[in-house]
Amino acid sequence: MSAEKQIWVWADYRNYFQSRVTLQILARATELARKNDAVVCAVVFGDRVDEYVTEYIAHGAQKVYVTDDPFLKTYNVESYAFLLSALVRRFQPETLLVGATRFGQEIAPRVARQLNTGLTADCIDLDMDDKDRLVQIAPSFGGNLVAKIITPKARPQMATIRPGTFQELPHDDDATGEVISVALPDNMPAPRVRCLKSELQPVHARKIETADIVITGGRGMGSKGKFKKLFDLAELLNAEVGATRPVVYANWVSHDSLVGQAGKHIRPKVLFSFGISGAIQHTAALADARFIVAVNKNPNATMMKLADVALVADANQVCTGIIRAVKERIRD
Amino acid sequence: MDFNPCMKHQLIRKTVQEFAESEIRPLAAEMDKAPGFPDDLMEKMKPLHYFGLQVPVHLGGAGLDSISYAIVIEEISRVSAALGLCITVHNSVGIYPILRFGTREQQQQFVPPMAAGERIGAFCLTEANAGSDAGGVETVARKTDHGFVINGTKIFVTNGGICGTILVFAVSDTDPGQSSVFIVEKHTPGFSVGEIEDLCGMRANPVASLFFEDCAIPADHCLGTVGQGLKIGLTALDTGRIGIAAQALGIAQAAFEESVSYAKARQQFKQPISRFQTIQNYLADMAVQIDASRLLLHRAASLKDKGRPFSAQAAMAKLHCSTTARTVTDLAVQIHGGYGYSKEYDVERYFRDAKVTEIYEGTSEIQRMVIARDILTRPT
C-alpha cells in the first residue's frame, strides 16, 4: 500500500457544463480527506485534456492522474474500465468515487468486478468513520430506507454518487496540484464495441432540477387527464412539473418527470406536492426543498408530515382552487 | 385440501389486474354514464383472449379452467361490473352452450368469431310473461322446409345492443311443451334491437329488448337437437351462475378495498374513523362475507372442472356472493357517509351495480329453490 492515503475521483468531463458531478464529488472528498490526511486525486482520461486538469485542480484536486492519448478520444467503457483498473492496481488508492451518470454507472461496476471489490450505487451521502472507513450512504430496500454501507476488507472502497448531492467548491485560480502523467499501457485490449455515432442532444433551457417552483403529482391526482391540470398550474406559477414513480409507470407522464431516487433530485424554493403519499425513494429527492405545500386526503401520509403547510383535501380539487386563486391574485 | 391459490391462478389474477388497472379503471366511471363500451378497449381485449376464456385453444380461446374463469370475471368486475357482465354473459351463456351441446359443425362455425371477440354473445330467455318460469315462454319457432321461422320478443337481454350471435329460447308452434334453443345471427332479416334499457346499475352494458319477426334461420341453427331447450337452458344457467357469482364478488371486493382505505384516511374527532369499533365491525363483517363467498365460488368452479354435479353448489355460491355484494356495498356507502352517496366516489356505482346480482341469472329466491330441491332429494 502506498504511504499516503488517496481518495480518487474519476473525472467525467463529457458534457462539462451540464454535468457538474465530478466537481461536486471533489468538494465532498476534500472534506473527507481532512479527517485522515488523505490526498484528493482526480483521474482524467482522454485526448488533450489539459483544460480539464486545470479545472479539477481549481476545484480541489491535489493530484491529477492523467492518461492523455488519442486512443482515448471517445468515451469507451471497456478501454476506460481496463485503464482505470490498471491505475488502481498500480497506485492503490483507498477510495474510488465515480459520479452516477449513466456512463459512470457503466464503468464503475466493471472496474469493481475487475478489482474484486464492492460498489455502492447512487450514494446520497458519504462519511468517514473513526476507523478511517468510508461510510457509503445510499437508498436501500427499494428506496424505502437509507443504508450505511462499508467495505471492510476489499480495496478500493468504491461508490457512485448521485449528481446534485454535494455543492461544488468555488473555482480557485490560485490552487496548485501535482499532475502525474501515466502512459497508455502496452497491453490495452482492442475495443470490442464500436461507436458509430455520438451526438450531444440539445438540452432544454429550463430544468426541473434548477426550478424555483416545482409542482409534483402522485396517483392521488386521480387520472391521466386530471394530472394535466398540474401543467396549467405550472404555466401560471412559472414552475416545472414532476411526478412519482407510480404515475410514471402508469404512463401519465414521461420518465423525464420522475422525481426520486431513480429520477431527478430537486431543490426548489417552493414545492407543491399533490396527492403524494411520500415513499422514501421520492422524498429522498426533496431534502433541499425550502418550503413545502402538500395536499392529500390522508393527513397521516408521510408527505404531509414533511410539509410546511399541509392541506387535507382532494388533490385535484385543491389544484383547481389554487389555479383560480393565482389568477385572481396575480398583479401583472 | 389446499386453500391457497396455486401459482397459475395467482398469475391469472395478476395478469387481469394489470390490464384492468391500467386500461379499464381509468374509463370505468365514464363508461357508467352511457351504454356501450369504448371500441379501443374492446380491441385491446380481443387478442388477450377475454372473449374466449374457456374456449379450447383449437377454436381460438384460452382454454381456461373454471376457477381461472371465476378469477378473470371477479377481477374485471372489481374495476367495472358492467364490463364484467358483458364478458361473463358472452362467455358463459353465450358460448358455453354451443361448446356443450353444439355439433362439431356448429362449434366450428360459431365459436371462433365469438372467441375472437368479433361477435358478442347473448342468451335470451326472459320475456314479458316469462322469467323465472321458463314455462311461460311465448316466442315460437315454426318448422319450415328450410329450417325454422322465429317470432317473439325478448326483454332485458344483457349485451343486447352489441350482440352478434344470439341464443334464443323458443317453443314449438305445434307443441308448447317442446322447447329448443336457436342460434340467430345479427344480420338475419326480421331481427332487430329495441331501445337500450335505462337501468339503476350496470349502466355501461347495453341491456335491450330483442325482436324476432318472421326470422328465418336454417335447420342447422337449432342448437343440439329439437326439444333440448330446457336442458340447455338449465345447464347454461348453472354455468352462468358461476360467472354472476364471480361478478358479485368482484363488486364486493372493490367496495371493501375502497372502504378500508377511506376508513384509514378519513378523520373525525381528530382520528381516523378506522379507530372506531363500529367501523372495525363493519370491515370485519365485510371481510368474512367476501372470504366465504370466494371459497363457495371456487368450490363450485372446481366441481364443474372435475365433471361432478355442481348445480346446487353454483346456486349457493351465486346466492351468497350476490347477497354479499349488496350488504358490502351498502356498508361501504355507510362508511363513506355523504361522500359515498356522491358520484365522485366509486362506491356509489358499486352500490347501484350490486343489486341486480340478486335478480338476474335466477333470483335469490330461485337459488334457494334449487338448493332446497337438492337437499330434499338427497337419499336419507
Add this chain to the structure above:
Amino acid sequence: MLHIIVCIKQVPMVSELPWDAKTGTLKRETAQGMMDPSSRRALEAALQIKADPASGPVRITVVSMGPPMAKEVLYEARALGADQGVLLTDSCMAGADTCMTAMILGAFIRNHCPDAGLILCGSMSSDSETAQVGPQLAEELDIPAIGYARRLELGCRCIRVARHVDDFMELMEMDLPGLVTIDHAAESDRYAPRYVTLGGVEAAFNTGGIQVMDGRALGLEKEFNALKASPTKIMEVYSPLTQKEGRVLTGAVKKMVDTLFDDYGKIISSAMGKDLKTHDHEEDL
C-alpha cells in the same frame, strides 16, 4: 439459430413497502412479487427479435436468480413467449450483492448455455436500482456489452444499438456474443411491454415446467455463501425521515387555498418572481 438469454428479476409489486418503525424492519412478506419492469422491457426486445423473420430462428431462455416464489415471473415470461425458464435458487445464494448475482448468472450461462448469442438485461431494476448486474455479468463472461439500449438492430453476427447516455444520442455496434441492457426509462414505446394473454398463462403451465437449479447444479463451490462473499457490509439501516412541525389546514377547499395565499403568499410570489395579492398586502394598503 440465435439463442437469446434474458435475465429477469422478481421485485416487490408495491413501491411503498410498509415499514415497521417499532421493530425497524420492512414488512416484506406483505408484498407480492412482480416482474421487474425493466426486465420485462428486455424480454419484450427479445420477443420482437424473435418475431422478426429477418432474425432467422430464435430461441429465448429466461433465467432468474431468486427465492422459489420467483418461479412465477418465469411462468409469466413463458406466457409472454419465452421458450424456456430457469430458476437459480439455493439458500447459499441468499443475500447476494450485484457481483455475486453476476457471478451466479454467469456460471449458469457459461456452463449451461454455451450457444448463447445475445444476453439481455434490464438496465436497472425497480427495487434496488443499482444498474450494476448487467455490466458485471458482461465482465464475468468476458463479452462486449452496451448499456441503456433504446433500439436494437440485429446484423450478421453483430448487433447495432441506439442509446441515450448523459445527453448523448449514440449508435454503437458490437459482434455477438454480447450483452445489452435495455433502457428502463426510454421515452419511446418500442419496448413498452405487451400484456400477457390468458391463453399464454394457461399454456405456460401446461407445457413443461420451470427448470430449477441449485448451487451444486451450477457448479458453485460447496462452501459458497453469497452473503459472506460479498465485499460490502450494511452497518445500519434507517428511515431517513425528518418531520416538520407544519401547519395543517382542513375544511372547505376555497378557505384552505385562501389561507395558503393570505399567510404564505409572499414566499410563493417571491419564488415565482411575480407579485401576488396577499392578506399582508391588503393591510399595507
